[in-house]
Amino acid sequence: MTTPATGLETWSLWIGTIGMTLGTLYFIAQGWSVRDAEQQEYYIITIFIPAIAAASYFSMATGFGLIEVPVQGLGTLDIYWARYADWLFTTPLLLLDLALLAGADRNTIATLVGLDVFMIVTGLVGALAREGAAVRLAWWGISTGALIVLLYYLLGTLSEQASAMSGERAALFARLRNLVLVLWSLYPVVWILGTESGFEILPLGVETAAFAVLDLAAKVGFGIVLLRSRSVLSGSATRSAQTAD
Numbered sequence: 001m002t003t004p005a006t007g008l009e010t011w012s013l014w015i016g017t018i019g020m021t022l023g024t025l026y027f028i029a030q031g032w033s034v035r036d037a038e039q040q041e042y043y044i045i046t047i048f049i050p051a052i053a054a055a056s057y058f059s060m061a062t063g064f065g066l067i068e069v070p071v072q073g074l075g076t077l078d079i080y081w082a083r084y085a086d087w088l089f090t091t092p093l094l095l096l097d098l099a100l101l102a103g104a105d106r107n108t109i110a111t112l113v114g115l116d117v118f119m120i121v122t123g124l125v126g127a128l129a130r131e132g133a134a135v136r137l138a139w140w141g142i143s144t145g146a147l148i149v150l151l152y153y154l155l156g157t158l159s160e161q162a163s164a165m166s167g168e169r170a171a172l173f174a175r176l177r178n179l180v181l182v183l184w185s186l187y188p189v190v191w192i193l194g195t196e197s198g199f200e201i202l203p204l205g206v207e208t209a210a211f212a213v214l215d216l217a218a219k220v221g222f223g224i225v226l227l228r229s230r231s232v233l234s235g236s237a238t239r240s241a242q243t244a245d
């Protein structure tokens with residue numbers, strides 16, 4: 001069976017579960033009275049993000065989301081696969097929020113989501129690969145390559161499209177984009193320092209805590225920043241001034 005979770009590991013997973021649940025409930029409560037269809041769109045997307053993560057954290061906290069992977073030369077690694085199931089759905093939703101804010105066209109959205117899904121799936125393959133450390137690191141490199149292109153796209157094409165929006169909206173976009181740039185860049189770092197790479201510079205407990213902090217900031221933190229600017233979220237650039245709530 002899998003090795004029993006350490007204190008920090010268990011704590012982090014339960015804090016993740018509770019934090020994501022509270023975030024979900026908070027966004028639902030906030031969005032309850034929203035009648036504007038365009039604003040509702042952001043609420044719907046942003047509520048599902050911590051809701052999916054809460055389910056994933058609950059599965060990890062109760063042991064379902066964990067498997068043992070025997071890796072050549074590294075022994076048996078404990079891998080929380082449920083993270084990737086969560087990220088596969090939540091990261092495209094986060095990008096969708098950003099893309100809507102930027103007024104992005106369909107091709108831009110498709111490119112972003114495509115790169116993102118590619119990044120998460122190749123990361124998952126790297127986490128599950130049994131063929132030894134070199135193969136796992138190669139997958140990490142492929143996934144990180146996709147992240148770099150994705151962030152480059154956020155800074156380039158998407159930011160360009162956002163600059164056509166009103167000042168307030170463009171400023172909100174820039175704030176959230178910067179949050180994504182910083183937080184998302186840390187995921188491959190935690191992965192490579194943690195158990196997945198086999199380096200185990202960070203023990204599983206510390207790695208789990210680090211991912212919990214990143215996940216809470218990237219989902220609940222992101223959602224709070226986005227939704228507290230509700231007045232910016234509806235109408236065209238010019239209408240935004242009149243729809244203050």
Ligand SMILES: *C/C=C(C)/C=C/C=C(C)/C=C/C1=C(C)CCCC1(C)C
Nearest residue numbers: 087123143144147184187188191218
């Ligand atoms: C709410 C969850 C978020 C924002 C998760 C983001 C995850 C990433 C940006 C993960 C990236 C990875 C790599 C770039 C390489 C190694 C494997 C991953 C999946 C950790």
